[in-house]
Amino acid sequence: MNFENMNEYHLDRSKPPKPGIPKDVKFPEFFETKTASGITVLVIQDNMLPVVNVRFVFKAGSFHDSIPGVSAFTVDMLSKGTSKMTATEIASKIDFYGATLSYGSDYDVNYVSIYTLKKYFDNVYNITSDIINDAIFSDEEIDRLRTQKINSILSFKDEGEYLASRAFKKFVYGKNTYANPVEGDEHTLKQINRESLINFNKNFFTSENLIIAFVGDISPDEALKYVERLEQGSQTSNVKHETKTDSQLTINNSRSKVLLVNKRDAVQSSLKVGRISKSRSDVDFFPLTIMNNILGGSFTSRINSNLRERNGYTYGARSYFELKKYSGDFSVETEVKGDITANAVNEIIFEIKRMRDEYVSDAELSIMKNYITGNFPLQLETPGAIASRVIALKLFDLEDDYYQKYISNVNAVTKEDVKKAAEEYLHPDNLVLSIAGNVKELEKQMKQFGDIEVVTI
Helix, strand or coil, rough: CCHHHHHHHHHCCCCCCCCCCCCCCCCCEEEEEEEECEEEEEEEEECCCCCCEEEEECCCCCHHHHCCCHHHHHHHHHHEEEECCCCHHHHHHHHHCCEEEEEEEEEEEEEEEEEEEEHHHHHHHHHHHHHHHCCCCCHHHHHHHHHHHHHHHHHHCCCHHHHHHHHHHHHHHCCCCHHHHCCCCCCCHHHHCHHHHHHHHHHHHHHHHEEEEEEEECCCHHHHHHHHHHHCCCCCCCCCCCCCHHHHHHHCCCCEEEEEEEEECCCCCEEEEEECCCCCCCHHHHHHHHHHHHHHHCCCCCHHHHHHHHHHCCEEEEEEEEECCCEEEEEEEEEEEHHHHHHHHHHHHHHHHHHCCCCHHHHHHHHHHHHHHHHHHHHHHHHHHHHHHHHHHCCCCCCCCCCCCHHHHCCCHHHHHHHHHHHHHCCCCCEEEEEEEEEEHHHHHHCCCEEEEEEEC
């Protein structure tokens, strides 16, 4: 550097630097194959650190429940004992290796995940293979887990947000299994026994339903050898899994519906306002995402600014689309004082109508694009996050270069696209208003919005 010309390098800190040209993120390349038994194998090799993350995803969640809660119960039981190890021994061995073993369930999938140092990977993988292929579902562990789950659900019933959400899902999805809570309820959990768990495991935790994603210090060849070990004990199924189309999930009512759930001693109302939407594969995702973030999906959104900043009704409000494999829903959630519930609902409907009727401003569109594109790389910082992303490609039938083009696709969205998305997915005159709170106080306020039904959860 020529110090005689230092003035040429002085920065004018009174002006923000000009942003550069947006560039797409280079999503890691991945290896993909399908084994003879039907297991989809994905490998992202990254030797930066001596760690390996593996996620085993079964494409069968609570959507396939014969008894509400059976899929979540099944995956929770995997680590509760095999023919070789007790639940305590499994937990002790995972702790000994300093590894992480986690599992979970949602509407469309069940998963088991491990994260370990490479030098202990062989041991941790063997434990995981054992619990996937050899869970024994002992009656003693079933009873213990059932008690824990029921107690947990009973405690949730003291939360207005849980009550409003349960009533909303039940009405919006009707007879579809998406209407049921993933974890089941205190009544259905009592119907689940060893036979029902073994049947779900046998029918749905199969090779053809399984995606395994390896991320970290492991090559495709190494990964395939480990998959072969798992395959030796895995099971196949001839069960055909029915899917339901959106036409079976459409709400038939022509005006808004008000669902009220009584919450003892409530001084505030928990609101969930929304309606049925579409599946992840059926929506125009990028315009929808920007539209929702402007409406209520971010802290600076219109709904949060209205309810929190302008009116002081709440500490926070948000909107989101819950997009599932076979359908989805849209909702706005918040909590307000009981006596201003109707005022809050009116403001939510006002903002939904405004989003449909008016174009968003250039500033709103630009800010939201910057927010989404700037936040996207931060969502790819861990092996687990990358594994989730690459699995989503397969679950929702997305193109392999979906994430490579993500930022370009966000920046290509126009004001016209946002308005079109609002017109298609937002219907302010046909909403489900699910509210948990003081029913006596709410009935007088809410009758202006539609037919009222008091429901018990």
